[in-house]
Amino acid sequence: MINLFKNLNENQKEAVLKTEGPVIAIAGAGSGKTSVLTTRIAYLIFEKKIHFENILAITFTNKAANEMKYRVRQTIGINTSQMWISTFHSMCAKILREHIEFLGYKKNFQIIDDDDVKQLVKSILKKNNYDIKIYKPKIIKNIVLKLKFDNDLIEDIEEPVKSVVKLVSRKYEENLYRNNLVDFENLLTLTIELLENNEPLRKYYNEKFQYILVDEFQDTNNVQYKLVNLLVGEKQNIFIVGDEDQSIYAFRGANIENINKFKRDYPNFHLVLLEENYRSTNTILKAANQIIENNTKRVPKKLFSNLGNGKQITHFKGVTARDEVEFVALKVLELVRKGYTYNDFAILYRANSTSRMFEEVFMQKRIPYRIYGNTSFFKRREIKDFTAYLRLIINNNDAYSFMRVITNPKRGIGAITIDKLFNLAANNDLDIFVAIDRANEVLGKSVCNKLLDFKNMILDFRVKLDELSFNDFVDYILDKSGYVKSLENDEKGDVRYENLLEFKTILSENEQIYKDLSKESLLIYLLEDISLKSEESKKDIIDGVTFMTLHSAKGLEFKVVFIVTLEMGMFPLGRSMQSRKDFEEERRLMYVGVTRTKELLFLTNANVRQTFGEISRNKDSCFINEINKELIDVRGYSEYVNKPYRETNFFSKKVLNVAKLESLNNYKKNDLNKGERITHTKFGVGLVISVTGTHCIIAFPQPYGIKKLLKDHPAISKN
DNA sequence: TGAGCGTACGCCCCG
DNA sequence: CGTACGCTCA
Numbered sequence: 001m002i003n004l005f006k007n008l009n010e011n012q013k014e015a016v017l018k019t020e021g022p023v024i025a026i027a028g029a030g031s032g033k034t035s036v037l038t039t040r041i042a043y044l045i046f047e048k049k050i051h052f053e054n055i056l057a058i059t060f061t062n063k064a065a066n067e068m069k070y071r072v073r074q075t076i077g078i079n080t081s082q083m084w085i086s087t088f089h090s091m092c093a094k095i096l097r098e099h100i101e102f103l104g105y106k107k108n109f110q111i112i113d114d115d116d117v118k119q120l121v122k123s124i125l126k127k128n129n130y131d132i133k134i135y136k137p138k139i140i141k142n143i144v145l146k147l148k149f150d151n152d153l154i155e156d157i158e159e160p161v162k163s164v165v166k167l168v169s170r171k172y173e174e175n176l177y178r179n180n181l182v183d184f185e186n187l188l189t190l191t192i193e194l195l196e197n198n199e200p201l202r203k204y205y206n207e208k209f210q211y212i213l214v215d216e217f218q219d220t221n222n223v224q225y226k227l228v229n230l231l232v233g234e235k236q237n238i239f240i241v242g243d244e245d246q247s248i249y250a251f252r253g254a255n256i257e258n259i260n261k262f263k264r265d266y267p268n269f270h271l272v273l274l275e276e277n278y279r280s281t282n283t284i285l286k287a288a289n290q291i292i293e294n295n296t297k298r299v300p301k302k303l304f305s306n307l308g309n310g311k312q313i314t315h316f317k318g319v320t321a322r323d324e325v326e327f328v329a330l331k332v333l334e335l336v337r338k339g340y341t342y343n344d345f346a347i348l349y350r351a352n353s354t355s356r357m358f359e360e361v362f363m364q365k366r367i368p369y370r371i372y373g374n375t376s377f378f379k380r381r382e383i384k385d386f387t388a389y390l391r392l393i394i395n396n397n398d399a400y401s402f403m404r405v406i407t408n409p410k411r412g413i414g415a416i417t418i419d420k421l422f423n424l425a426a427n428n429d430l431d432i433f434v435a436i437d438r439a440n441e442v443l444g445k446s447v448c449n450k451l452l453d454f455k456n457m458i459l460d461f462r463v464k465l466d467e468l469s470f471n472d473f474v475d476y477i478l479d480k481s482g483y484v485k486s487l488e489n490d491e492k493g494d495v496r497y498e499n500l501l502e503f504k505t506i507l508s509e510n511e512q513i514y515k516d517l518s519k520e521s522l523l524i525y526l527l528e529d530i531s532l533k534s535e536e537s538k539k540d541i542i543d544g545v546t547f548m549t550l551h552s553a554k555g556l557e558f559k560v561v562f563i564v565t566l567e568m569g570m571f572p573l574g575r576s577m578q579s580r581k582d583f584e585e586e587r588r589l590m591y592v593g594v595t596r597t598k599e600l601l602f603l604t605n606a607n608v609r610q611t612f613g614e615i616s617r618n619k620d621s622c623f624i625n626e627i628n629k630e631l632i633d634v635r636g637y638s639e640y641v642n643k644p645y646r647e648t649n650f651f652s653k654k655v656l657n658v659a660k661l662e663s664l665n666n667y668k669k670n671d672l673n674k675g676e677r678i679t680h681t682k683f684g685v686g687l688v689i690s691v692t693g694t695h696c697i698i699a700f701p702q703p704y705g706i707k708k709l710l711k712d713h714p715a716i717s718k719n
Numbered sequence: 720t721g722a723g724c725g726t727a728c729g730c731c732c733c734g
Numbered sequence: 735c736g737t738a739c740g741c742t743c744a
Contacts, residue, residue, distance in 0.1 A: 060733085060734080061733080061734080062734080087734065088734080089733095089734045090734085111734095113734085114733090114734090138729095184733090184734055187734085248732075249732080249733070251731080251732060251733085252732080252733060252734085350731070350732080351730085351731050351732080352731075352732085353730070353731085353735095356735090410721080410722065412720090412721070412722090413721085414720060414721045414722080415720090415721085416720060416721085417720080417721090447720090531734090532734065533734085549731085549732065549733095550732080551731090551732045551733065552732090552733080573731065573732090575731080576731095589732085611730090612729080612730065612735095
């Protein structure tokens, strides 16, 4: 028998063994929280003989869910693909996909993202003659969404905005319902509605989920709290893990108070404290403690570790933002020469837009990297266009996709025609495709023919879905719709086409895996998967430096961490400094960043940087100053800080030249050509399929298959 | 009525 | 720096 407990301390064991009744585990950063969660699941299945279908584990990110599945699989060697280990949103989608008809929606509902919501809100505002310069769609959208998890907030809004928001909210919900669409908030609220109004179903889930685990409980919002409450059965076997110091999602409604609320709602709770840190050196922990101590509303808690003091923290201040980036890149190269691998590094920033600067320099120096978040693959225009085709093929009455598809590529049908058609449909309560047959009532003959052609094209695609493989199906759509042709006039057409090819690969791969599903169900499932996981790219496996926001770094750890743009206004963000609440959340974000570090921490910033075209000089972030000086080694070029820009300019050049030299010495370019064979350190021998400026597509034997890689990645060598 | 082109504006964090 | 709107022309 395997010993589940061999690596756990007493408190961790307690958290695993106390399986019955409500349990709260307060888990400091790096205290082995994931181990506790996975061991607990393993223990329930392996020792208590609980069937895996009776366990529900909820996480906040897909990454955390995948990690947990992986570790459960490692521990007890069972197939975790059928287990309910998922994010709140995936869990809800799974429940709704089965039962949403009870609420009047159709089973093939589609999930829309925030960009889509913004577009919808905008069109509603326009239709009701509101000036979108005054009522900015983005702001109205945010309010509309916020109201969905706390309706009382409406009373805090002044007129006339209040009325506008009320009207838009109502029309927006009607619109979603009519088009069989669900936004991220609705995934939660509709599930609640379902469970509240369908008692047999609620009973079913209460009995099914005998053991519930919720990770990152400090980040739950009111709606999520309510949902958990509804799911918990009579035995109240609910296990929550949280750390108020790591609460960083207030902007989407997270309520730290939920931990206290839990204590009131489940008064016989059992409390476990996990304070021993297994991740960081004491220098890192001291710094983290010194920072977080400045927050007012918190229960004091001190982490400790047995990993020694380790190295000092480095603060580098560049003259320009470019210096800062160069420093980070050179440091990475230096440490790689000393034995670190690219996977050991993370560059953490406050705003996604920061990644661009780093990308440029890393690309130039041929340092492999991977970006999380940002304009993720699935949010690219061509991918959204194409998924709109797929959605429309599945649901001909999806107005939102209809609009997107009929105007991409241009086919001589514009906003006014669409408007008339939609009005005709709405006034006579018709489906869009039926309205097209009667379009002659409101539209001219040539436009009617164009609409008919369009409709027939989509219907033809539906037929082809069942007849063709996904590979051929995608090609068929791209060709017949004229989409590929329209890319010829697009400057970025090549890249867009490549992305579409990659999308095709993703579909095909899944076609292999889920052979028993019908094509349509598979497509629905995949589209759902895509919208729920839009932050992930397929390229996870590549060895490279990780670029990500501080938010997405939560739950992860790296040997070497760079926290960058540490300036007043950048981090903490300018807006946050007006309210104590927001400001303290920024500090928690800093705390999260620092505690990701295992060995080396670098804090960097610059004296001068360009933001929005303006040159700005920001002070050092107050978070740097909150760390005791003796923990920090100040590096770089701070002696130039108070001199005029011109005088210091030579220095940037010097750094640049050194950088160039280093990159030339250390990294040869891979001169790849189509048809050649190469060897990749991880994937083995592969065949080069195509090469563009920076990337290449290479076919490897199974299980790796076709990969898109950086052309000059050091892992690739020519045979 | 639709499409192409020049200009203006905005630019945080997640599922 | 990139997207999105508004104007003009076909």
